[in-house]
Amino acid sequence: EExxxxxxKVLMLGDHGVGKxxxxxxxxTSEYMGAVDASFDEGFTDACEKTVSVLLDAEETTMDIIDVxxxxxxxxxxxxxxxxxxxxxxxxxxxxxxxxVEILQDIRKVEDxxxxxxxxxxxxxxxxxxKVNSEEAKGICSSHRSKxxxxxxxxxxxxxxxLVGAVTQIRLRPKRL
Ligand code: GDP
Ligand code: MG
Numbered sequence: 001e002e003x004x005x006x007x008x009k010v011l012m013l014g015d016h017g018v019g020k021x022x023x024x025x026x027x028x029t030s031e032y033m034g035a036v037d038a039s040f041d042e043g044f045t046d047a048c049e050k051t052v053s054v055l056l057d058a059e060e061t062t063m064d065i066i067d068v069x070x071x072x073x074x075x076x077x078x079x080x081x082x083x084x085x086x087x088x089x090x091x092x093x094x095x096x097x098x099x100x101v102e103i104l105q106d107i108r109k110v111e112d113x114x115x116x117x118x119x120x121x122x123x124x125x126x127x128x129x130x131k132v133n134s135e136e137a138k139g140i141c142s143s144h145r146s147k148x149x150x151x152x153x154x155x156x157x158x159x160x161x162x163l164v165g166a167v168t169q170i171r172l173r174p175k176r177l
Contacts, residue, residue: 014088116169
């Protein structure tokens, strides 16, 4: 009997304009990115879903990455069996951070299966426009059991670390029957 490889559901959440599409675009061109099995695009700035395989340490992990359109979070947060939540804000936009904190709280209300939760501070290239410092963001992460990473999708800085971190966290999840 053929074993069907698991496809891990990954949600990308966060305000409009924080750089979710830009991050997803950088994922696609990463050296870790293998096959892109199927993709579904719903317009330029709207929701988008891609099934991709990442090759890391000679192991393949298949993920269904859903770029959740702003305002559609609630219906997606109720999806069963999400393996990882990537919650993005822009570090030059304080309201996007406050919204990300709300999303983390909402995730903790529905999540009980050890999904990976990663808070992503994007636009690290805009250092002089920074409105959220690392300590504040890390404090939020430790109280919401989430990981924290600062990236720049524009400069492709640390974006691979985010991708590898997400895959590593997904692999570390407790195995279910
Ligand atoms: P989304 O609405 O979350 O999907 O955000 P987009 O990926 O469409 O990005 C919104 C805007 O922010 C675009 O103009 C991007 O070029 C810009 N942007 C995305 N990532 C970065 C970044 O790391 N640094 C800077 N300076 N701009 C970025
Ligand atoms: Mg987008």
